[in-house]
Amino acid sequence: MVSIDTIRTPIKPQLEEFDAFVRSCFGGGKGLLGQMLEHVLSSRGKGLRPTIVLLTAALHSAGGVGRRTHLAALMTEMIHLASLIHDDVIDSSDMRRGRASVNALWQSHNAVLVGDYILSRTMEIGMSSGQYDLVSHIIRAVSILCEGEIMQGDHASRRDASREAYFEIIYKKTATLIGVSASAGALSAGASAEKVDAMRRFGDAVGMAFQIGDDILDYTASSSVTGKPSLGDLREGKVTLPLIEVIESADEALRNEILAALPLCADDENKREFVRSAVIREGGVERAREVMKSYLGRAMSLLAPYEPSPVRDALVQLCAYVAERER
Numbered sequence: 388m389v390s391i392d393t394i395r396t397p398i399k400p401q402l403e404e405f406d407a408f409v410r411s412c413f414g415g416g417k418g419l420l421g422q423m424l425e426h427v428l429s430s431r432g433k434g435l436r437p438t439i440v441l442l443t444a445a446l447h448s449a450g451g452v453g454r455r456t457h458l459a460a461l462m463t464e465m466i467h468l469a470s471l472i473h474d475d476v477i478d479s480s481d482m483r484r485g486r487a488s489v490n491a492l493w494q495s496h497n498a499v500l501v502g503d504y505i506l507s508r509t510m511e512i513g514m515s516s517g518q519y520d521l522v523s524h525i526i527r528a529v530s531i532l533c534e535g536e537i538m539q540g541d542h543a544s545r546r547d548a549s550r551e552a553y554f555e556i557i558y559k560k561t562a563t564l565i566g567v568s569a570s571a572g573a574l575s576a577g578a579s580a581e582k583v584d585a586m587r588r589f590g591d592a593v594g595m596a597f598q599i600g601d602d603i604l605d606y607t608a609s610s611s612v613t614g615k616p617s618l619g620d621l622r623e624g625k626v627t628l629p630l631i632e633v634i635e636s637a638d639e640a641l642r643n644e645i646l647a648a649l650p651l652c653a654d655d656e657n658k659r660e661f662v663r664s665a666v667i668r669e670g671g672v673e674r675a676r677e678v679m680k681s682y683l684g685r686a687m688s689l690l691a692p693y694e695p696s697p698v699r700d701a702l703v704q705l706c707a708y709v710a711e712r713e714r
């Protein structure tokens with residue numbers, strides 16, 4: 388099984404420089420704000436977005452990566468962190484990456500504010516860099532993220548199970564920022580418009596697969612492995628691909644039984660377990676996995692025109708990692 392550390396090997400020194408850059412921008416603060424930022428920075432997770440920025444920059448530059456690339460990595464990572472802090476408020480989730488969420492520790496109003504702080508400082512750092520092409524390329528993702536989150540909440544409140552809506556939501560809430568990370572890396576290294584576009588499509592496909600993987604793990608992994616409450620999607624009314632696959636293929640009696648159980652899943656663990664076992668028994672997880680793999684196949688085909696190199700291999704391994712990850 389591929390580990391995220393293996394994928395990071397070709398850009399290890401750049402990632403260390405990047406971590407120092409993040410700390411210099413957001414670390415060492417005082418008072419409550421400093422404590423909240425320290426909590427967020429010390430549980431940053433896999434760093435998937437900055438890893439993708441640094442790899443796609445390295446793929447398009449003969450010499451090492453520079454300050455422009457670190458700026459792109461910082462912006463994508465901090466937008467992501469801010470969005471997760473707000474997401475845990477929206478989802479009333481008290482656990483993130485195996486630790487208490489910001490809202491659980493300091494209440495929702497502080498979590499909203501520290502998310503706003505991270506987002507606005509990120510914009511400020513971007514604007515003061517003067518790298519306007521890169522900054523506007525990345526910032527476009529933020530409003531799309533919000534559109535995805537609003538659309539998701541709207542559908543969750545109705546337990547809507549449409550496949551089209553699901554794909555649009557995950558494209559907006561997850562794939563866009565991963566697509567922008569891949570294309571911003573290439574743009575930061577001076578790649579042609581055609582290459583920047585190819586990387587956007589690569590990142591979009593990885594991002595779609597990544598979110599489908601997340602939605603599968605919500606049904607299959609325990610919270611001690613993912614660091615998030617399990618069956619959270621059912622609890623929150625989110626109808627995701629493994630369940631959509633089963634709702635579409637089940638006979639009428641089972642479909643009606645599942646649809647009747649969904650509104651009760653918020654408070655009833657037995658209903659959640661009923662839906663989980665139906666999803667697994669009826670092959671929803673396997674079929675969602677096939678869809679995830681088809682996105683990863685698309686992503687890998689976009690790497691085919693590049694000469695083999697440790698950086699290209701790392702991006703191929705990233706696709707394997709997304710397919711196999713357990714948390």
Ligand code: FPP
Pocket residue numbers: 466467469470471473474477478480502506529532533536560561615619
């Ligand atoms: C996690 O989804 C959440 C997202 C991918 C996006 C959240 C976006 C916003 C809250 C919009 C606001 C954006 C900014 C930049 C402040 P999930 O709940 O399915 O995943 P989880 O299981 O990890 O919580």
Ligand code: MG
Pocket residue numbers: 474475478480
């Ligand atoms: Mg959530």
